[in-house]
Amino acid sequence: MLEKIKNTFKNVSSRNGSYSVGMIALVVAIVVVVNLIAGQLPENVKSIDVSDKKIYQISKTSKKILNKLDSDITFTVYAQKKSTDDRIKAFLKKYAALSDKITVKWVDPVLHPGELTKNNVEENMILVSDKKTKKTTTVSFSDIIVTDEYSYYTTGSSTESEFDGEGQLTSAVNYVTSDTQKKIYYTTGHGEGTFSTSVTDLLGKSNIKQEELNLVMKNKIPDDCDLLFIYAPTKDLTKDEVKLLNNYMDNGGKIYVVLGDADKAQPNLKSFLKKYGIQEVSGYIADTQRSYQGNYYYIFPELTATGNLAKGLSSDMVLLVNAHGLKVSDPEDDTVTTTEFMKTSSSGYAISDNDQKQGTYTLGVVAEKSKNGSDDSDGETDSSDIADTGRLTVVSSDSLINPDVTDNMSTLENLDLFMNTVTANYDNVENVSIKAKSLQVTYNTVHHAGIISLFIIFGIPVLILVYGFIQWWKRRKA
Template identity: 55%
Template sequence: MNRLKEQFKKSASVNGSYSVGAIVLVLCVVVLVNMLASRLPESVRKVDVSDNKIYEITDTSKKLLKKLDQKVTVTVYAEKSSTDERIRTFLNKYQALSKNVTVKWVDPVLHPAELTKNNVSENSIVVSCKDTGKSDTITFDEILVTDAYAYYTTGSTDATQFDGEGQLTSAINYVTNDSQNKVYYTTGHGESSFSTSVQDQLDKNNVSSEELNLLMTSAVPDDCDLLIMNGISADLTTEEKDQIESYMKSGGDVMVLLGNIEGDVPNLDALLKEYGMQRVNGYIADMERCYQGNYYYIFPDISGDSDLMNGMSTQMVMMVNAQGMELTDPERDTITTTSFMTTSSNGYAVTEDSQEKGTYVLGAIAEETIEGEDVTAENEKDSDTETETVKSRFTVITSESMLDSQITDSFSTLENLTLFANAVTANFDGVQNVAIEPKSLSITYNTMQHTGLIGFACIIGIPIIVLIYGFQQWLKRRKA
């Protein structure tokens, strides 16, 4: 024992004991930090390093979840361990943003009766709100979206888009909201049908749509919250113009996207002029705000209120072969007309015979406050009458190409669909655009083209500098 005590008195033993104690202390600290970190919310614990930031949640969803005052249950009918990790991770991060969102997992293998009881299939998510009694079902295929074209051409079934945020935010907005808005889109004037991407924007905003031929009805339906003419290229009849005017004078909202108009359209032009807009001849080119020297591929200068700018980070919208307008005095003092999309000052209205330079309007909104008939107050003790005031909104975009799927699907960074969805929901009271586009799962390669001096420096310059430095060091040591 004395010999053992003498060994521990040596400096080497003392230093070794300190080292062991320090290692034990560090291990204890690491374990404690990990235990504390595991208690932090998912949004803090995990940093999104995925390509294209598929776990990054937009401000639109954060605002919705922050204002959420109803309990929402997200029930996942799938085996948790075998569920795609991207879905599991996103659900955890999404749940952490609100105390009113609860995620539950139901294993269909252990509880097969739950599928029949709730009328759902395996690999589905049911979003429900007890307060409203509403529910919405999302399948995994709607979150991990595959390219149908690639499947039929190459047989590939790999997901190309991740739509977790878009589907969940839309479902929560639906189950916690009692109202549903309806859009009618006109036919009979060369209009275009909505693309899948556009219809998806409407669905996510809880907006239903239905076709309407004005020649087959005497008036715009009473349940119409917004009348859309998408790509109108032929003139309205006098009766149709009268129906639209009557609808707007009673507080109705109308949106027009101009198509490839050839020839005279006096009734359509008269409707535009009534609200302070006048078409100019020819197609619009822009020498300054254009796509790679293609002057008819325009990036409009966008400005507007917060409703139109909601969720737009780049404000990059493309329009092709657009027509132009100039703002004039509306026919009534109650109408206020403002533009929200224009060309630069280097815009041109081009016809076969002329090129007129100017700043042209590519999108405008006319709003009118209408004083209705006097109505008697419901309270019998109050014999006073009050005037009912309604508002109408007339939105015009000068090219249907803004919704062309060949543009919206080919340029993922453009915000055409976001601006359209904002323009639609701006017509509804208390409704904000919550349609979030899917995020691409394609791999982004960090490549540099036409590197110039940078490429010369990396390929030749740096190696030469290293060689010269090495030669100097060798020569210095040799002389020493």
């Protein structure tokens, strides 16, 4: 019997079969070993984001915050894990894997209903807590996967519009780990604009509160005002208000002015800006060199921002519409220094009813008033005496944060620049306002296909088919 088995393996077919079986066994063993090793890799290494909108991609801003964690953070998820959206589960797993300080716990609200009341939360909600600061905050699933409710009235069904996993979780982590919170007061009584939902959400993500302030009625800027915002007033300030603003700047106050379309002349506001070397020119600004599709009043400014003002800006695609022009001159006070961060090209024009003047016009500028006369204004926020430095930020168009612009062109960096100019007023606040990622379907359509496009779409497939047919015919003849 043994001799018979030996003879069986002496023929060629038996040896080839044995070799094949051996190779299959080796490949299977290699696959098993590779899978065992891969299973031990951290989630952020072994997970590859293949989603259309890169919803699982985590920015450098979030990674920087997570790398600096010095206390234990717990994400307690009050939901049934099996029925939770796979995108939320996948993102939570990948996000938590970036730091050994983060622990994710799941609590089934059906099995433990008392936990909801005990922790003052609702089902499908994440409770983020810091062991060191004892601070907590919540993130709802509906804030992560945002639904466009308006579509219900137009299409009869609600559609998912955005995925905001990173923005919500990073904001929550920043809130519970931070021991400071800043406050913006925005003025009223002069026909000012109002913040869009997008702006309000971004400010909230950076742990910045907002409250309105009528200077005529109060005649005082509150002590807890970290930034006074004047948003596109259509009416002029009073002389008393200008006096309040100057005193506020003298004492290290921070003011942000966005110019809009005024109903009448604004001599008091202009006098306030002129004191800090900022003068508004007449008319609207056009730019024949840096415009959007030949619309000269739709300007892509040259960004000269540095330091924290330029943080996170990758494409420099900021769009301003119907902007007013500014000219920077010598301030009335020697302790004031000015720094431009947006301007037109040399092909800019200030166009009014009676005239048009070519030149380079400023569209965004920062003026700093230092008590000690320091002149190191460079857009940075890490100077030791920033709390004592008055800071005036001026943007020449409200389209920087107008939702008609920012919400309709998601590739623009308007809101990124805006948040940088806000957080640059503080030495202990980072811009952690991460925008949500769109879930809208992207269609690859070809408009006005040229010769190359037609060749790629039709020519190459035809050539492949012809070549295949020729090869088939040759083999058939052989």
